[in-house]
Amino acid sequence: MNYIGSKLSLLEFLDKSINKVVDKNCNTFCDLFAGTGVVGIYFKKKGYRIIANDIQYYSYVLNRHYIGNHKELTFSKLLTEIPRLKKAKIRNRKKIVCDYLSSLKGKKGFIYNNYCLSGTRDKEIQRQYFSDENGMKCDAIRQKIEDWKKENLISNDEYYFLIATLIETIDKYANTASVYGAFLKKLKKTAQNSLVLKPVELIINDKDHKVFNDDINNIVEKVSGDILYLDPPYNHRQYATNYHLLETIAKYDNPKIYGKTGLRDYKNQKSLYCSRTQVKNAFKDLILKAKAKYIFLSYNNEGLMTLDDIREIMSLR
Numbered sequence: 304m305n306y307i308g309s310k311l312s313l314l315e316f317l318d319k320s321i322n323k324v325v326d327k328n329c330n331t332f333c334d335l336f337a338g339t340g341v342v343g344i345y346f347k348k349k350g351y352r353i354i355a356n357d358i359q360y361y362s363y364v365l366n367r368h369y370i371g372n373h374k375e376l377t378f379s380k381l382l383t384e385i386p387r388l389k390k391a392k393i394r395n396r397k398k399i400v401c402d403y404l405s406s407l408k409g410k411k412g413f414i415y416n417n418y419c420l421s422g423t424r425d426k427e428i429q430r431q432y433f434s435d436e437n438g439m440k441c442d443a444i445r446q447k448i449e450d451w452k453k454e455n456l457i458s459n460d461e462y463y464f465l466i467a468t469l470i471e472t473i474d475k476y477a478n479t480a481s482v483y484g485a486f487l488k489k490l491k492k493t494a495q496n497s498l499v500l501k502p503v504e505l506i507i508n509d510k511d512h513k514v515f516n517d518d519i520n521n522i523v524e525k526v527s528g529d530i531l532y533l534d535p536p537y538n539h540r541q542y543a544t545n546y547h548l549l550e551t552i553a554k555y556d557n558p559k560i561y562g563k564t565g566l567r568d569y570k571n572q573k574s575l576y577c578s579r580t581q582v583k584n585a586f587k588d589l590i591l592k593a594k595a596k597y598i599f600l601s602y603n604n605e606g607l608m609t610l611d612d613i614r615e616i617m618s619l620r
Contacts, residue, residue, distance in 0.1 A: 304474050305481055306339045307545060310534065310601065314345045317601075321530065325597050331528035333595060335519045336535050338542075340366040347506055351530075356515040356522050358572050359542055361470055361553040363516035368467035371514045372460050373507055380456045401468060401500035407447060409439025413557050417565055418548065428563055432486045432548060437476050437498040444469055444500070445555050468503045470549055482545035484564060520575075520585060524592040531595035535576040535586070537606030543569035582607045587616045 310317060332351040334343040339362065343355045347370060355366040378396045382388050385403050388396050409415075416422040419438035420431040433441065448465045451457045457465070478487050478494035487494075515522050519535075536542065543550065547566050551558060558567040575585035586608065590598065598620065602613060 304339050304471055307482065307540070307542070308534065308536070309339065309341060311341045313601075314341065317342065317532075317599075318345070318349070321532075321597075321599055324599075325530060329529035329596065331530070333526060333528040333531045334534075335523060335526075335531065336533060337366045337370075338362055338534070340369045342532060342534065343370050344504075344506065347508070347510070347512065350508070350510075352510045352528075353512045354515075354526050354528055355512070356517060356519060356526075358516070358518050358574065359546065359550060360516055361546060361549040363514065364463055364466045364470060364553045367463040367514045368460075368503060369506065370512045372464060372505060373510060373512060374460070375507060376458075376461050376464055376505065378457065378461055381451070384456070397464065397502040397505065400465070401502050404444045404447060404465070405440075405498070405500045407440070407443040409436060410443040410446060411439055412442025412446060413555070414441045414445070414552065415439045417560060428565075430486060430563075430565055431478055431488070431490065432483065432565075433473070433476060433478060434490055434494055437473070437494070440498045441469070441473055441552065445552060449555060464503065464505065466553060468500055470553060471503050472498060472500050473552060474549065477548075483548040484545050486564070520589055520592070523589055524594065527594035529596045531593050531598045532601075533589070533599065534601040536574050537576070537603040537608075539577050539579075539607075541569065541573060541577050543572040543574075577607075579607045583612055583616070586613075587619070590616050590620060593620075 330352055332346040333354045335356040337343055337355040337357040340355060343353045343366060347353045353370045355370045357363055375393050376397055377393055378388055378400050385399060387399050391399055415438035418430050418432040419435045420429060421435045422438060423429045452462045476494055476496060476498050478490050544566060551567055560567055575581040
């Protein structure tokens with residue numbers, strides 16, 4: 304997934320940098336500005352127990368699957384609705400369920416009615432974040448997943464796998480240049496393709512991982528680990544505005560929206576790390592409350608905090 308500040312290309316660098324410092328008895332890795340989870344995923348595969356957190360719900364969904372799920376998913380309560388599952392091997396069932404959802408007839412739901420051209424044609428503001436077909440397909444899939452959850456036909460693990468799959472998939476068909484702060488006037492080529500769910504990766508192991516959806520300064524003193532990795536926002540851009548549509552698809556809560564881009568209210572998700580006047584105090588509070596042997600920070604040299612600010616605060620430990 305295309306994500307601002309992603310550390311995907313820096314994973315080996317992070318691994319080498321961290322392992323130059325830590326001792327061999329480190330087993331728990333805390334990734335509390337988790338984003339899409341790429342750092343946590345990498346260290347989960349390395350054998351660490353992961354504690355992940357992010358204030359954005361779509362991020363929580365991704366991490367709840369990638370980090371939280373660590374056993375095979377059976378979808379055993381869907382055998383009647385999807386007969387193909389009965390004869391399928393357990394490891395193949397994820398794809399069969401995704402294929403079933405991909406085949407659903409589209410519905411004119413919240414996404415179509417607010418973020419597709421035909422759905423907004425008679426409204427004050429016309430939006431084209433997705434093609435009409437993919438907007439309706441997204442609504443149909445999201446509603447079916449929620450119905451299954453309410454009817455107790457899927458477990459929590461299966462639910463988050465399916466929502467994570469939808470988020471990862473729909474992002475590939477979005478009619479944007481990158482983030483959801485704007486949409487393109489004409490449908491680009493990838494946005495014209497028909498949405499097909501591709502199951503997201505399931506990382507199986509025997510560790511008991513934990514995933515939270517909270518402000519990091521609230522959660523940091525409630526968890527403890529050997530390694531704490533911090534990757535905060537470094538400028539004024541709020542992630543809540545750049546990925547608001549993924550938040551709405553994840554929650555599917557029919558929020559009140561406003562403006563040209565159809566923003567949802569995000570006052571409870573504003574990050575202090577995006578505020579020049581508040582970032583130092585927030586970071587100091589975080590560092591002093593953290594319960595970890597080792598603390599590592601990724602930060603941009605053009606960030607709101609200076610190197611001197613960072614050195615001053617981290618030297619308190």
